Amino acid sequence: MEVIGGKWKVVILCHLILGTRRTNQLKKLMPGITQKMLTQQLRELESDGVIERKVYNQVPPMVEYTLTEYGSSLKDILDSLCKWGENHIVKVHGVNHDLLEESILNH
Amino acid sequence: MEVIGGKWKVVILCHLILGTRRTNQLKKLMPGITQKMLTQQLRELESDGVIERKVYNQVPPMVEYTLTEYGSSLKDILDSLCKWGENHIVKVHGVNHDLLEESILNH
DNA sequence: CTGTATCCTGATAGATACTG
């Protein structure tokens, strides 16, 4: 739970499951997150060994984040978590399915 | 994550998967938890509909907690979570397997 | 574009004492 318990970590991980992403791509995928939180959560995921940070020395800067092989072992958890979470949100909050992505990914 | 994200919730749920437990049983199973936290986490799990609280009117009081049917749907998540967590602790903290239960359930 | 540095607030949790 310490590894995936941060407010945005599961969301970040779900995005990275789909492939490598740049910092700004992640930011656009999660409009509700602040720059500070994004960096912070990414650093923690990195130091836990589940994602990798690749810096390209150029101007303007470019940084890519990728799921490590170890991080990929979280896929099962993420999947069952997302599945359960969707049902739960629909059940408890009565959100219809079209609003789910927005509801989940932005908050 | 809001449902299982509390500091002790996954531990409580893991115990309740094995069967109904009384308050004091849970307390003994988790030496590190305080009375306050135990009650609090149980109440939250209850209001999320994943556990059920049964009060027997007697002296001394007896209260039993059981996983609801809905709560049982968390079993997959809990399983994969525990599995991954064990590996992670061994890998990161170098804890040997005998110390795992103590390490996990008490902190 | 990516990231750091502050400052600040609310949530979370620990300790302790008390109640029916």
Add this chain to the structure above:
DNA sequence: CAGTATCTATCAGGATACAG
């Protein structure tokens, strides 16, 4: 036995400004 009430400490997270 099970739970409540306080009070306090800590921490995660938000807002904002700044930097290479």
